[in-house]
Amino acid sequence: MGDRTLLQVTGLVKSFPLGGGFLKKPSGWVRAVDGVSFTVARGESFGLVGESGCGKTTLGRLILRLMEPTSGRVTFDGKDIFAMPRTELLQLRRRMQIIFQDPYSSLDPRMKVEAIVTEPLRATSNRTRSQRRRVAAEILEKVGLRAGDLDKYPHEFSGGQRQRIGVARALCVRPDLIVADEPVSALDVSIQAQVINLLGDLQEEMELAYVFISHDLSVVEHVCDRIAVMYLGSIMELAPTVEFIRQPRHPYTEALLKAVPFPDPHRRSEPVLLEGDVPSPVDPPTGCPFHPRCAYCFDRCRREKPSSEEIEPDHWTACWLNSGRGLEGEQT
Amino acid sequence: MSPPLLDIQDLQVDFHTPEGIARAVDGVSLAVLKGETVGLVGESGCGKSVTSLAILGLIPSPPGKISAGRTLFEDRNLLAIGPQALRRLRGKEISMIFQEPMTSLNPVLPIGRQVAEPLMVHRNLPRSAAMEQAADYLERVKIPSARKRLNDYPHQLSGGMRQRVMIAMAMICGPKLLIADEPTTALDVTIQAQILSLMMALKEESRMSMLLITHDLGVVAQTADRVLVMYAGEVVEAAPVTDLFDHPFHPYTQGLLRSMPRLGGHDRGRRLKEIPGTVPPSTETLVGCKFADRCPDAFDRCRKEKPEPAGIDRDHWARCWLFEFPKKRGVHG
Numbered sequence A: 001m002g003d004r005t006l007l008q009v010t011g012l013v014k015s016f017p018l019g020g021g022f023l024k025k026p027s028g029w030v031r032a033v034d035g036v037s038f039t040v041a042r043g044e045s046f047g048l049v050g051e052s053g054c055g056k057t058t059l060g061r062l063i064l065r066l067m068e069p070t071s072g073r074v075t076f077d078g079k080d081i082f083a084m085p086r087t088e089l090l091q092l093r094r095r096m097q098i099i100f101q102d103p104y105s106s107l108d109p110r111m112k113v114e115a116i117v118t119e120p121l122r123a124t125s126n127r128t129r130s131q132r133r134r135v136a137a138e139i140l141e142k143v144g145l146r147a148g149d150l151d152k153y154p155h156e157f158s159g160g161q162r163q164r165i166g167v168a169r170a171l172c173v174r175p176d177l178i179v180a181d182e183p184v185s186a187l188d189v190s191i192q193a194q195v196i197n198l199l200g201d202l203q204e205e206m207e208l209a210y211v212f213i214s215h216d217l218s219v220v221e222h223v224c225d226r227i228a229v230m231y232l233g234s235i236m237e238l239a240p241t242v243e244f245i246r247q248p249r250h251p252y253t254e255a256l257l258k259a260v261p262f263p264d265p266h267r268r269s270e271p272v273l274l275e276g277d278v279p280s281p282v283d284p285p286t287g288c289p290f291h292p293r294c295a296y297c298f299d300r301c302r303r304e305k306p307s308s309e310e311i312e313p314d315h316w317t318a319c320w321l322n323s324g325r326g327l328e329g330e331q332t
Numbered sequence B: 001m002s003p004p005l006l007d008i009q010d011l012q013v014d015f016h017t018p019e020g021i022a023r024a025v026d027g028v029s030l031a032v033l034k035g036e037t038v039g040l041v042g043e044s045g046c047g048k049s050v051t052s053l054a055i056l057g058l059i060p061s062p063p064g065k066i067s068a069g070r071t072l073f074e075d076r077n078l079l080a081i082g083p084q085a086l087r088r089l090r091g092k093e094i095s096m097i098f099q100e101p102m103t104s105l106n107p108v109l110p111i112g113r114q115v116a117e118p119l120m121v122h123r124n125l126p127r128s129a130a131m132e133q134a135a136d137y138l139e140r141v142k143i144p145s146a147r148k149r150l151n152d153y154p155h156q157l158s159g160g161m162r163q164r165v166m167i168a169m170a171m172i173c174g175p176k177l178l179i180a181d182e183p184t185t186a187l188d189v190t191i192q193a194q195i196l197s198l199m200m201a202l203k204e205e206s207r208m209s210m211l212l213i214t215h216d217l218g219v220v221a222q223t224a225d226r227v228l229v230m231y232a233g234e235v236v237e238a239a240p241v242t243d244l245f246d247h248p249f250h251p252y253t254q255g256l257l258r259s260m261p262r263l264g265g266h267d268r269g270r271r272l273k274e275i276p277g278t279v280p281p282s283t284e285t286l287v288g289c290k291f292a293d294r295c296p297d298a299f300d301r302c303r304k305e306k307p308e309p310a311g312i313d314r315d316h317w318a319r320c321w322l323f324e325f326p327k328k329r330g331v332h333g
Helices: A056-063 A086-093 A113-124 A129-142 A147-151 A159-171 A189-206 A217-223 A241-246 A251-259 A299-303 A327-331 B048-055 B082-089 B111-122 B127-140 B159-171 B189-206 B217-223 B241-246 B251-258 B300-304
Strands: A005-018 A028-041 A045-049 A071-076 A096-099 A177-181 A209-214 A226-231 A234-240 A309-312 A315-317 B006-017 B020-032 B037-041 B064-073 B094-097 B177-181 B209-214 B226-231 B234-240 B310-313 B316-318
Touching: A005 A056, A005 A209, A028 A056, A028 A209, A028 A234, A045 A056, A045 A217, A056 A177, A056 A209, A086 A096, A086 A113, A096 A159, A113 A129, A113 A147, A113 A159, A129 A147, A129 A159, A159 A189, A189 A217, A189 B251, A209 A217, A217 A241, A226 A241, A226 A251, A234 A241, A234 A251, A251 B189, B006 B048, B020 B037, B020 B048, B020 B064, B020 B209, B020 B234, B037 B048, B037 B217, B048 B064, B048 B177, B048 B209, B094 B159, B111 B127, B111 B159, B127 B159, B159 B189, B177 B189, B189 B217, B209 B217, B217 B241, B226 B241, B226 B251, B234 B241, B234 B251
Parallel strands: A045 A209, A045 A226, A096 A177, A177 A209, B037 B209, B037 B226, B094 B177, B177 B209
Antiparallel strands: A005 A028, A005 A071, A226 A234, A234 A315, A309 A315, B006 B020, B006 B064, B226 B234, B234 B316, B310 B316
């Protein structure tokens, strides 16, 4: 990808202390993100899927340095975001923004739409109030609201419209990257389609890159160019969307895809059930995090954690089944 | 044909709000036959949950009020039998599972007690015998080492396990009808698959009927025999599940099916078909069809007159002027 690379995440780890408190040692650590690496190109949609508690939201926050990592690196346009001073970070934030899941709790009910949408501008530029208002009006039109909405409060809008306000807030600084954390999960299906289409149109128009976090595989398939699936803090598989959906190579991806209830009564399949629950990240299994639920598990899976290998061009898995069968194997 | 197990006719539920009277359910008729699974689908606020709560007399009143309709269960009108008789029915002949297993279980009672309770109340079993059966049933819903967990509290279980406890509680008296209101919406997709398959297996074993309320068309396609689509308090289309997915008639049903991205579909990157606009507030009294403002095919008559259900064939009808057929059927779903 070369200079098309916008975001590079390398060996990112985030641990949270368990228990403990003031003057008290934590009783243990949870590795919410456990050594994650990937890149996102300019203008690309990168999907991050996984079940609750897999660490996808924490990862999204780390990418924007909304929290500090335990170890690892994130570079944005070649610059290490964890090494830079606060003033520089603030300038960089103009180029990376976030959209949250819940359009109700992510907008301050006491702020007018104008103040909400222009807040990132106030923080990062020294434009005058009227200039900011003009930018905000322009952006509102772009996301399908009206300039007249600037003087309203969030409660005057429906859920879908609120999510448009959230999108407008992220866009008003003309960012290069948007982390969208479950942006349509709280919306009904007819409204969901409106917001997905809007995100797609804006991407084309403004050459945006998305890190699109979602638990909904059909939405991610629709939106994204590449998909990574996380399980207990690690990426299990990463591949271009068509390959990911049609030829998944990790048993977890396979199980996840088969569990989605297909909206066709003629295709009632007895799903291949994944037994049991996701293990607690407080006490993760040894070896491969997926092995207790995996149908193909063998000895090595219980002992050693597989690292991510490129098994086909741009297709990575962390699974002993695929290990050594990949590109390196073919080359030698 | 035997009469339906549950037969709701022209149900109407109003809520008194500061903005005026909101008609949450506006003349809903639906029937559930013995052994049948009926899916009730629609988006938030369409009245599907209120309909299900009204069946069991669980509408908080005030502000809610059932202002019209009949709900026949076998030969009893549930709206008329009174709170005492309803209480004897709930959990015994009709049970309910809710969306959020954490808030619908009692957090300060061990799960064994909660599962045994219906037996103690409805069958007058002594506690020890009830607990014994509760343990058996928890094994049946595949709670691992169920006997050891009888004294666990809900917070010690995962979301999927809590929903299994809810199912055990609802099913232990062998109800004739199970009402499941978004039973898997709060769960992850792999857990959802486990719970749905468990529910369907138990239903087959016991020949129970089920009313499944959900917003997820995928879940309906995989489980229901017949489907009713609700919009703004009304049933707008009813059909056997395959007919509904193969030949949706109502523009709203068509819109719902088209606006949904499909896994492994060929629509990747293409624009999804949207349904423009939003649902009208239920405090508004609308003349004509409630969907007219968002409907791509609406014409004059739609804004003036309210369409009555029109039959496409015996089991398939829609509330839409586009499908006006000479022979109009009754409202029975």
